[in-house]
Amino acid sequence: MYGYKGSELPYYLYPTPYESLKQKSDAITQLHHEWDQEWAEVAIYNLTPQGILNGKPLPELKERGKNQKGGIDWFIYRERIQIPLLYPFALTAQVQRPETVIMEDNAPAHIHHYHNLLREQLSLEKIEWPANSLDLNPIETIWCEIKDRIKERLGI
Secondary structure (H helix, E strand, C coil), rough: CCHHHHCCCCCCCCCCCCHHHHHHHHHHHHHHHHHHHHHHHHHHHHHCCCCCCCCCCCCCCCCCCCCCCCCCCCHHHHHHHHHHHHHHHHHHHHCCCCCCCCEECCCCCCCCCCHHHHHCCCCCEECCCCCCCCCCCHHHHHHHHHHHHHHHHCCC
């Protein structure tokens, strides 16, 4: 199963009302088998989108639970933020301001190497965010102190 407009990224399989548990289990097993088979071919023949692996680890297909809470991963960030919102906005802004660039922090969802492929195809420039950018975000210097004070108040 393929993702957004033919990309090679898997989508979550939403169950249909008439789908039995066995059918769902079979579909997930088949999806995992196809995923493993495709990435085995990538590893053997070096069939990445740019023709090289660049030393990056192969991505893993991970199942997300329905009630899983927490942050977003690189795939959800790409499908829900970058493709439908960020990139169209940046391309529109470039029409009037050709010097428009994208700036994202180093959150794991932002720095995944697959984001570079589409961004480069669209000729969008991204500013590299330094690992310790205290001059750009002054509040970063006090997070440890805030956490320590909260732990102290809670008796942790």
